Amino acid sequence: MPPRSSDHCAAPLIFEQGALGRANRYVESGKPLETFLPHRLLRDDLPLPDNSELDVVRHFTRLSHRTFGIDTGFYPLGSCTMKYNPRVNDAMANLPGMRDLHPWTDDALAQGALQVMYELERSLSSLFGMAAFSLNPSAGAHAELTALLIAKRYFKELGQTRRDKVIVPDTAHGTNPASAAMCGFKVISLPSDARGRVSLAEIEKVLGDDTAVCMMTNPNTLGLFEDDIRRIAAAVHAVGGLMYYDGANANALMGNARPGDMGFDLMHLNLHKTFTIPHGGGGAGHGPVGVAAHLVEYLPTPVVAWQADPDADPSLAPSDRLRFRLDFDRPKSVGPVRSFWSNFAHAVRALSYIYANGAQGLTKVSQLAVLNAxxxxxxxxxxxxxxYDEPCRHEFVASAAGLKKRTGVRALDLAKALLDRGYHAPTIYFPLLVPECLMFEPTETESKETLDGFVAALREIVQTAERDPEAVLAAPVTTVVGRIDETRAARYPNLRWRPRGEALQR
Amino acid sequence: MYTPHTQADIAAMLETIGVASLDDLIRVPDDVALKVPLDIVPALPEYQIARRFAHFAEKNSGARATSFLGAGAYRHYVPPAVAALAMRGEFLTAYTPYQAEVSQGYLQTIYEWQTYICLLTGMDIANASVYDGATALAEGAIMAINETGRTRLLVSRAVNPNYRAVLQTYCSGLDVAIDELPIAADGGTDCSGVAAAVADKNYAAVILQSPNFFGVVDTLPKAAGQAALASETVPIAVIAEAMALGALATPASWDAQIVVGEAQSFGNALAYGGPYVGFIAATEKHLRRIPGRLVGKTVDKHGEPAFTLTLQAREQHIRRERATSNICSNQAHCALIATIYLALLGSTGLRDVAALNLERSRELASAVGGIDGCELRFNGPFFNEFVVRLRRPVEEVLAALRTRHILGGVPLGRFYPEYADSMVMTATELTTTGEIASLTAALKEIMHAPALV
Amino acid sequence: MAQPEHLLYTKEHEWVKLDGDIATIGITDHAQHSLGDIVYVELPKVGRHIEQFANIGVVESVKAVSDLFTPVSGEVTEVNAELDADPAAVNRDAYGAGWFIKVKMSDPAEQKKLLSAAEYERLNAE
Structure with missing residues (x-):
């Protein structure tokens, strides 16, 4: 095992460093606050540490060394699409004309930003077979909530307020039922069949005039294509329900098949998965929600509207001959779902990625993602x-149930042993229906050499487990900390540092 | 693009899989196969992508204009060290820190963020962040709804109208009703009816923003706060301009039990509205209701200090439809930016920035208020923005300022018909005396011109 | 581990001890074992009326959550406040220090719908 580096020393908190008055001179010293406001409105103290810039730079550099990203190594975390995040996208988002634009800027002085949103929206609509997308929702779960609010509003308009059931397969992401509950819907969980898919017969059993929405992921979280999807959609539509496509796995079919053609009425995309927006440690994401034609008027406000610019030079690109504006006047809209119009910097990144690929490139992306998986x-x-040993899409699940029976080594232990070998772990214990589940999603940006290296490491771990399970159970041993006492973390929550003298949390 | 496969790689991998071609591998049933050509933007080499986006950026002339815009998004100075650290690849390309052993760095930054938010708001606990200020308000209100089992909210009309609209959207899914507290003559909330309103124990929460949408420092009077607590109505504070926390008394000091807000001002770019970073903080008793991720400090198996995501049984991936919220992501990277910003500024720097906001906005207010035809609408104490009433139609004045490359303010008419003759103007530490002079000269000219534009 | 003979059980793995019209309620050793390290128990407030087999709370372990159902109807008279500070008591002593609530029963006949120790054991063996 490699020796422990200096990074293994516990990193002190920023609050345990610095000295009052060790200030950096970013702005001039201000006058006493009492000059401007009465004392009773002012705070008594501001107990934040003062640190020199060098100490702050070292602090966060040290913390970055204790963090594993895609840039560090292979990250086959299933359902998360941890593909390479091209640097050009960040550069485009950080152009001063993008970065410094205030959201209240008059439309006439923000035409470039609106054009970015327009081009992204039109491209996504074509790529996924939807009538329109809203770029407002901030993440996948936020988009699910938005879409279900759209469905609720739509049924209300139709006078069908009895529709209060949302059907969710047992392979679905946990956000699906949670989003449904936040909209006041009741959740019906649907079991998968022996092939790991939603069965038409099972779904027909629960369909009725109280069906609001059926939420599906295709390919599903087992990486399997729901090949009955047209018939399932027809059955849901026959009782007046709507079909929702959870786009978490869109990297598997982008450019090769479209949810719109499968019969989906609503969908979302995780631009931070499929369209290379950096995950940034868990966010910010971006989750546009797409709708079929009959639901467009319910999209959240605002939407980007456009019209031909009569003065435009006809030799310009088509979108350069348009004038754009934010349209807030949408009487049937569910209303806004966030403070401002979109996670715009991410819209820039996603569009930059689409430009880098074009239609052919994006089609290739999903093909190679499937090849790697x-x-x-x-x-x-x-x-x-x-x-489920059959050709998968962009991800697949393996099970350590047999290994556990023979050796006591579980999926969790394999995951920890991978960390010791310089790889990130796959997703484990999801989906819930496969015992000792490991879910691998390599993505298209990894080379055959990387995959071969990973397979060799995992094979060696499994062989070690068969021979010497203790060695695997002890993992990880090269990381800055060993396995975490999560029971203690949850029983005695310590969620913040407290200044000396303040009572400690239990 | 960004795929490393050679033809030889593809052939070898297909052979291993036992499939003849890529097309065979990705084939879908005929009834869902793609049958139309895709209509998307053309593929460009990277140097042309840079040109295309430079063209978009050029068209955003508002980014280069002299700006007095605020009203929920603020232009502040960001030290270059923020981006240099936040854009490190380890931070940028990590996912949610499920594997704690290889995520100690990121987990620690979130623990530090949670601490900063607690220290600034005076609350006991804070979560790892939510989407933005508006959704933080909605989630905070849902906490109170779940806590009390009540389905009415009492919300000040001076809370950011975008936030209130989002709250309305969320409430429409939950069949929750919203009642408004009126605006007083000084621009603060008229809280005289609060005690009577909450007495029947019908309200889950009473919600005020400070500084409010008009810039006015707006807190719950002691008697109203006590009445709310006595009826188990949760006082919720909204903070849309986090920089004010560097100067103002904490919401805890006026009895807030939940504090929600927007921390964009701490180092995050304006970026035409996002991504920004919402926060939710609360007193200890709300621990089990707080939505989203929480990072806790514990020990590893050797007894060494370590960080981990904790209290996950509240969350959607375990509780599914019974979760506290559907929220799955947090704005970790935006929260990291805010944490680095606060570490660099420290208490001295943050206080200085707050003082400069107070100073420059007063300079602006006195200059604008001195122009014939412009009048400060409210006299309540303000932080860095205020409302100006114009003798000429607001949209016409703003259009005339735009021709001079000045973004004068945010008109109120769309949200407050009663203030259709007014706008919100903002000054921060970046507002210069020269900018204020240009604005003043332009406004004088506009207010006195016989016909506009 | 054998189930205490003097208690009654539900198929949802709660136990109940009857003492006059007062019922003490908890979860079985089998339940605490399959949940793992218990970190938090959410219980109804004193004074609340609860109906037999209704969902009255939640038991959380580090990575799982389980609904709690009441074996009997009645009014909650006491809640085990110790569990807030020491949820581990449920793991250590499920039938003793790890009890959850006491209920003043409104219908003694309800106990006919509960399982004996032997019946509960058979259920777990299935």
């Missing part, structure tokens, strides 16, 4: 169980 599936299948 299947290659990994076959290689890992040589030494771990693959419960």
């Amino acid at each position: 299947n290659y990994l599936r076959v290689k890992i299948g040589e030494f771990l169980d693959i419960p």
Whole structure:
């Protein structure tokens, strides 16, 4: 094992460093606050640490060394699409004309920003077969909530207020039922069939005139394509319900098949997955929501509207001959879902990525994502169980149930042992229906050499487990900390530092 | 693009899989196969992408104008060290820190963020962040609704109208009703009816913003706060301009039990509205209701200090439809930017920036208020923005300022028909004396011109 | 571990001890074992009326959550406040220090719908 570096020393908190008055001179010293406001409106103290810029730079540089990102190494975290985040996208988002634009700027002085939103919206609509997208929602779960509010509003307009059931397969992401509950819908959980798919027969059992929405992920979280999707959609539509597409797995079919053609009425995309927006440690994301034609008027406000610019030079690109504005006047809209119009900097990144690829490139992206996943599936299948062993899409699940029975080594232990070998772990224990589940999503940006190296490492771990389970159970041993006492964290929550003298939290 | 596969790689991998071609591998049933050409932007090499986006950026002339815009998004100075640190690849390209052993750095930054928010608001706990100020308000209100089992909210009309609209959107899904507290003559909230309103124990929360949408420092009077607490109505404070926390008494001092807000001002770019970073802080008793991620400090198996995501059983991936919220992401990277910003500024720097906001906005207010045809609408104490009433139609005045490359303010008419003759103007530490002089000269000219534009 | 003979059980893994018209309620050793380290228990307030088999609270472990159902109807007279500070008591001593609530029963006949120790054991063996 490599020796522990200096990074293994516990990093002191920023609050445990610095000295009062060790200030950096970013602005001039202000006058006493009492000059401007009466004392009773002012705070008594501001107990934040003063640190020199060098100490702050070292602090966060040290913390970055204790953080694993895609830039650090292979990150096959299933359902999260941890692909390379191209640097040009960040550069485009950081152009002063993008970065410094205030959201209340008059439309006439923000035409470039509106054009970015327009081009992204039109491209996504074509790519996924929807009539229109709203760029407002901030993340996937936010988009689910928005879409379900749209459905609720739509049924209210139709006078069908009895529709209060949302159907969610057991392979669905946990956000699906949680979003449904936030809109006051009741959740019906649907079991998967022996092939790991939603069965038409099961869904027909629960359909009725109280069905509001059926939420599906395709391919599903087992990485399997729901090949009955047209018939499922027809059955849901036959009882007057709406079909919702959870776009978490859109990287599997982008440019090759479209949710709109499968019969979906509503969908969302995670631009931070499929369209290379950096995950940034868990956000900010961006979750545009797309709708079929009959739902466009319910989209949240504002939307980007456009008209031909009569004065435009006809030799310009088509979108350069348009005038744009934010349209807030949408009587049937569910209303706004966030403070301002969109996570605009991310819209810039996503559009930059689309420009880098074009239609052909994006089609290739999903093909190679599927190729990498299947290659990994076959290689890992040589030494771990693959419960649904058939060609997968962009991800697949393996199970350590057999290994656990033989050796006591669980999915969690394999994950921790991978950390010791310089890889991020796959998603574990999801989806819930596969015991000792490991979910791998390699993405298209990884080379065959990287995949081969990963397979060799995992194979060696499994062989070690068969021979010497204790060695795997002890992992990780090279990381800055060992396995975490999560029970203690949850039983005795310590969620913040407190200044000396203040009572400690229990 | 960004795929490393050679033809030889693809052939070898297909052979391993046992499939003849990529097309065979990705084939979908005929009834859902793609049948139309895709209509998307053309593929460009990287140097042309840079040109295309430079063209977009050029068209955003508002980004280069002299600006007095605020009203929920603020232009502040950001030290270059913020981006240099935040854009490190480890931070930028990590995911939610599920594997704590390789995420100690990011987890620690979130623990530090939670601490900064607690220290600034005077609350006991804070979460790892939510989407933005408006959704923080909606989530905070839902906490109070779930806590009390009541389905009415009492909300000041001086709360940011975008936030109130988002709250309305969320409430429409939950069948929750919203009643308004009126605006007083000084621009603060008229809280005289609060004690009577909450006495029947019908309200889940009473919600005020400070500084409010008109810039006025706006707190719950002691008697109203006590009445709310006595009826188990949760006082919620909204903070849309976090920089004010560097100067103003904490919301805890006026009995707020939940504090929600927007921390864009701490180092995050304006970026035409996002991404920004919402926060939710609360007193200890609300611990189990707080939505979103929480990072806790614990120990590893050797007894060494360590950080981890904790109290996850509240969350959607375990509780599913019974979760405190559907929220899955947090704005970790925006919160990291805010944390780095606060670390660099420290208490001395933050106080100085707050003082400069107070000073420059007073300079602006006195210059504008001195122009014939412009009048300060309210006399309540303000932080860095205020309302100006114009003798000429607001939209015409703003259009005339635009021709001089000045963004004069945010008109109130769309949200407050009663203030259709007014706008909100903002000055920060970046507002210069020269900018104020240009604005004043332009406004004088406009207010006295016989016909506009 | 064998189930205490003097208690009654539900198929949702709660136990109840009857003492006159006062019922003491908790979760079984089997339940605490399958949940793992318990970190938090959400219980109804004293004075609340609860109906037999209704969902009255939640038991959280580090990475799982389980609904709590009441075996009997009645009014909650006491809540085990110790569990706030020491939720581990449920793991250590499910039938003793780890009790959840006491209920003043409104219908003693309800106990006919509960399982005996032997019946509960058979259920777990299935």
